[in-house]
Amino acid sequence: MENFFKEKADEYKKLLAEYIEFQDEKALYGVELVSKAFIKHNILPEEIVNIHIKALKELYPDLFASFEHSLDFLLEAMISYGLAHQEIQNLREQQIALKSEISVAAQMQKTLLKTKKPDIAGLDIGVISVPANQMNGDYYSFLQNLDGTIGIAMADVIGKGVPAALCMSMIKYSLDSLPKESTPPPVILGNLNRVVERNTESNMFITMMYGEYNPETGKLVYSFAGHEPGYYYCADEDRFTEFSTAGLVLGVSEDVEYEQAEIEIAKNDMIVLMTDGVTECRDGDRFIEIDEVFDVIRQYLHLSAQDMVQEVYRYFERLQDFQLQDDFSLLILRKTV
Amino acid sequence: MNLEITLTEEGNQSIITLAGEIDAYTAPDLKETFGIVTKKAGQEVIVDLEHVTYMDSTGLGLFIGALKSTKENDSELKLVNLQDRVYRLFQITGLDEIMDIKAAIRGGNE
Structure with a gap:
């Protein structure tokens, strides 16, 4: 380092002398390279001024005093810049470290929260979940019960990023620990509510929908905890109908009784579930209305459920001023027999 | 987009007028304001959301935090003049059942 410094200082002096004498472009190009080498080695601006002063004094020992003082003055003026530069350098390094740490965490989250889409005869399932940032605060899961019923969970933690993602693991483990038996959705939400209430900060909460679908009867029993409503698509009438139950979000109050309701779907009918990332989509200043989502779904009715949800997301992605405000999750379940 | 926070104190009433998103x-700024005003026992905190055009779930979290703080500190929280889009958030999440909320009134005064 010391060698480098001395070598470059000498070079600087040589280039300076050359420029003062001939004012040639080559010297200017030379000093540009020296300057870049200094930046690379974290040499601060005031040190460069110092090199300049020393070089000048050696080249012209008879410099008049007031000019010399002015250079000392300049040196002092550069010191704050040097400090600011150092700070930026440190921040840059920290940022790189943080970024890689978060990407490791995001990867780990992906593995932890992985859920398998069940393969059930007569049922076509499509699901997409896209995080607004690196980590996803949305979660969906399928539970296969021994009696053939399927639990469907969709949840959204308030906020985005790391805290939301950590919080979501709690939901996953609670769901995983359920017995593989058909359980009324309000009971499941009630249990989860207590878990979340006990284990989160006061301004954390989770919105969730839990439903149990019976492939044999085509009946969906469901319960909502402050979650975006679901939509039932009746193929015969080509119509979407909203369905939900009233219920407080998870984690706010300890004693909440959740309600239960049910719908029965026929062949080619669909159940559409989503998180608020879908309804809060914006195209510049324009909010996307739910009818627009329906229209897009209608365009892709001929596709499989998985292609459908992907096309819907792609449609929004293509909007000119589209920016994902929140984690976006969309689930479509279609009865095919 | 910014959020303008105006705090007016009148006796045991704190009126927070918000404008923006x-x-x-x-x-964070709003959280700080809530943190201060909800800590006074007997205080009535009124939040005017007439000029709030957009709120996301982080905003809802703030109001839940403020509500819990009023319960702990024996103060009160009231939300007034909510626009449809914002009001819908409180309805979906079931928070309108546990909070004192009044939507914006269209077509004149109450």
């Missing part, structure tokens, strides 16, 4: 970026 409440999201993860503008939330």
Whole structure:
């Protein structure tokens, strides 16, 4: 380092002398390279001024005093810049470290929260979940019960990023620990509510929908905890109908009784579930209305459920001023027999 | 987009008038304001959301935090003049059942 410094200082002096004498472009190009080498080695601006002063004094020992003082003055003026530069350098390094740490965490989250889409005869399932940032605060899961019923969970933690993602693991483990038996959705939400209430900060909460679908009867029993409503698509009438139950979000109050309701779907009918990332989509200043989502779904009715949800997301992605405000999750379940 | 926060204190009433958007970026300042005014016992905190055009779930979290703080400190929280889009958030999440909320009144005064 010391060698480098001395070598470059000498070079600087040589280039300076050359420029003062001939004012040639080559010297200017030379000093540009020296300057870049200094930046690379974290040499601060005031040190460069110092090199300049020393070089000048050696080249012209008879410099008049007031000019010399002015250079000392300049040196002092550069010191704050040097400090600011150092700070930026440190921040840059920290940022790189943080970024890689978060990407490791995001990867780990992906593995932890992985859920398998069940393969059930007569049922076509499509699901997409896209995080607004690196980590996803949305979660969906399928539970296969021994009696053939399927639990469907969709949840959204308030906020985005790391805290939301950590919080979501709690939901996953609670769901995983359920017995593989058909359980009324309000009971499941009630249990989860207590878990979340006990284990989160006061301004954390989770919105969730839990439903149990019976492939044999085509009946969906469901319960909502402050979650975006679901939509039932009746193929015969080509119509979407909203369905939900009233219920407080998870984690706010300890004693909440959740309600239960049910719908029965026929062949080619669909159940559409989503998180608020879908309804809060914006195209510049324009909010996307739910009818627009329906229209897009209608365009892709001929596709499989998985292609459908992907096309819907792609449609929004293509909007000119589209920016994902929140984690976006969309689930479509279609009865095919 | 910014959030303008105006706090007016009158006796045991704190009126917070908001204008703009409440999201993860503008939330910290509002959180601080809530933190201060909800801590006074007997205080009635009125939040005017007439000029709030957008709120995301981070904003909802703030109001839940404020509500819990009023319960602990024996103060009160009231939300007034909510626009449809913002009001819908409180309805979906079931928070309108546990909070004192009044939507914006269209076509004249109450």
